[in-house]
Amino acid sequence: MTLRADHIAGAFFIAFGLLVIALSGDLPVGSLSFPGAGFMPHVLAVLTISFGIVLVARASESKPFATLSWADAKHAALVVLVTAAAAAVFEWLGFLTTDVLLIFALLVIIERKRLVPAAAYSIGLVVFTYVLFVYVLKTPLETGPLGF
């Protein structure tokens, strides 16, 4: 049997539905007439599992899993990593520093741009955005240890 995209997708939804039921253990389900806090989540989890099963059952209509292209996965993973690093330091370093580093890292590490243009673009863009938000639009942005 060929493993197809919908086998994987269906299995994910079945697992997700089961996870929701497992996590809903302490929520009162109530009754059909008077639903409790856990009623809707249980109903939705059961529906998710049911639809997941239908997806798996009809998986032959989908593409073989092996034919899905993952050529963009490395790029995507790198973007996620750099953005996650920025999120981790955002409240500590503030908007200006974090975003200059974020854009510089994306341009240099992922896009292989030269250092000087990348630095100029990063600093110019972030400073412009900072001025736009803070002084023109009067929307304060997160400040770092140096007060900006």
Add this chain to the structure above:
Amino acid sequence: METTLHSLYLGFSVALEPHNAWYAFLGCVVGTLVGVLPGVGPLAGISILLPVTFGLNATQAIIMLAGIYYGSQYGGSTTSILMRIPGEASSVMTCIDGYAMAQKGRAGSALCIAAVGSWIGGTFGVLVLTVVAPPLATIALRFGPPEYTALLVLGLIFLAYMSSSSLIRTLLMACLGLLLGMIGIDNMTGHFRYSFDLAELGDGIGIVPVAVGLFGLGEILSTPSADAVKTIISPKLRELLPTRKEWREASMPIGRGTLLGFFIGIIPGSAHIISSFLSYALEKRVSRRPEQFGKGAVAGVAGPETANNAASTGAFVPMLALGIPTSPITAVLIGALMLHGVQVGPTLVNEHPDVFWGFVASMYVGNVMLLALNLPLVSLFVWVLRIPYAYLYPLIIMFCIIGVYETNNSIVDVWIMLIMGILGYALRKFEFDPAPLVLGLVIAPILEQSLRQSLIMSNGNYFIFFNRPIAAGLMLVSAFLLALSGFSFLMKRKDWRDQLAEAEAGEPSA
């Protein structure tokens, strides 16, 4: 009628105030850019720019955000026609014949027809909105929890029936969204649900991080910069006027697209996307020369472009009259008004006439602005498209972070956005449309609360949904649609999605 005209006069006096007109203009320009730039749809665009409106009053905020929405429908056609890249999802159908026209040297005509069609569709939508929304709001005042439950159930079923992806996929996405909407404190009992001791999750997951993650970051992750190669056809200003024959060919599709788009817009779902798909299929079916479709048929540009604009205006009817979001975009707009202390619903027209009528009038003004903007400034928008994608997407990521963080000043929201970005990337790989997920997330708390309130009202008797006329009527329509879908599913009959897919592929329809 006299009251409506008087109220509209009030609306124009609000919309034409210099400050308000400026924000309408700003929204239209930004919206056009959002539509032009591939990878930034109107939902991500509005969500990202939500914090920008914090310094504005409610009227200015809604005028600007709505301008971004309908502006993006105008802008989306530019990239579709000139580059064969849909600036946003509702412009996918325009790519086919718009680009073919551009290759024949008729790029200017295609852009002009798209802009004029968009203007007619948008303006018609606002006209009907002006007339229909206030009386509808009066009727909606009679809505209680059972009617709202029935309406939301109908919305979900309609969404599944009308979605451009398969029924099961749409239902799965809606379930996932509804489940995400269950996170946070249960309003009826005070129980914490799936908040994992994170105080930030007590209020549930916000629509902004989810929308920006799925549609903004998710799109960036799916678009490696090396793939974003662009060949841009740049039309000259003097080439913008279509010939008399082209106007004739465009007139009926514009008329049909206007009506079709508006009525689909009222129905829950990603109406502006679905309407353009259906309009294309309709034009191909009624055309005397269907073989021209795909080779530069004027109707293939005029119909879908008109329909998506009419639909985006139509979506404002249930939003303004009932306070119900029929799409993720109107949900964000409702959220934006709530941030400014304005409760959207049947009482809006009486409690905040300046906001309601100012907003309606601003759409008349905005549509004229867009018509004036899009044609002469097409060269400017083409210039924006020349910015290399490698430099563009870091800018979008920065705005995603600002937009998400600033809404609640919460870094947890940024993490949610990141997780949703990864989910959005995976969903695209497995051919799931994330729009029903966002809609599910938005309506989950309203649906659950109205269902439970209805059952309390009826002492646990489900007949409350069938012995009240409005609720019963809505339930009947839901049952009919379910039966129709179930019949197609069991009989393995082709529904409109399959027929459309075949029409696009140029295969005969069974």
